[in-house]
Amino acid sequence: MLRTKNLAPSKQTVLTLLAKLYDPHSETGEIEVALGSDPTLSYKLIRLINSAFFSPPRNIESLHDAIVMLGRNKLATWASLIALGQIENRPSEVLRIVLARAKMCELLAERAGLRGGDGFVVGLFSSLDLLLDQPLEVLLKPLPLAQSLRDAILMHSGALGAILKVALGYEQNLWSDITASSLPMDALREASIEALDWASSLSGLLGDS
Known part of the structure; x- marks a missing residue:
């Protein structure tokens, strides 16, 4: 254990x-x-x-x-x-935020020619601190993640780290992080809308008792 x-x-x-x-x-x-x-x-x-x-x-x-x-x-x-x-x-809104972040990272990773599953994992695990109330460095330490995914989450390094930074920018309304992306703005907006819709449709199914 x-x-x-x-x-x-x-x-x-x-x-x-x-x-x-x-x-x-x-x-x-x-x-x-x-x-x-x-x-x-x-x-x-x-x-x-x-x-x-x-x-x-x-x-x-x-x-x-x-x-x-x-x-x-x-x-x-x-x-x-x-x-x-x-x-x-946990506040009910937290799960929706977690889902939307993971889905947006998946969509943007696919748009950038990367593996969508890796984007989803980066987005999902980057939000563990919201759910488990511990620093990310502590929570990620026992998890068997590839170093590239770990660095993307903790340091926003590499292509997946850049994608996570954009997703966080949308989540937190940080315009400078959004505009720094090399992906077209239309693609970013579409991914954000799709991710939010997906999260809203799923959060009730996952969070109900």
Whole structure:
């Protein structure tokens, strides 16, 4: 069990799950066991996959079915979002901010010819401090992230770091950070609008009890 000083047990559990989900050495069976140890998370994950948001071709009845349908990487993404959405004692708006930031980074990464999944992870993990009430440096330390992603989050370095900076600029109304991007302004506006719409449609599904 990974331990982070002064982190509440429920939040520590979420951080430990994230480490397991994003560890490239974790076996699929280990991930299934880790998810299965949280009945609420497992229930929400299966319910979400069976919802109109996914509209699966057949009913998903088990974590194994979910893994087969989504694949390892997408399963990690959606399980992470649900786990973060279950965190207690947070303002309801925080989850929407987290979702919008991650989605905008994904969209901008794809627009820049980068891997959208990496952009999503950078955006998502850059907001862990909002949800877990600890400095990002502390929260990221036990997570098995590639150094390039870690540097993008903490130092805004590289192409993904520049994308994160733009997403934060939109979030915080920092015009100088927005205009510094090499991406066309129309593309930035479209990504922002799409990300906000996506976050609004999903935040209720993830955050409800």
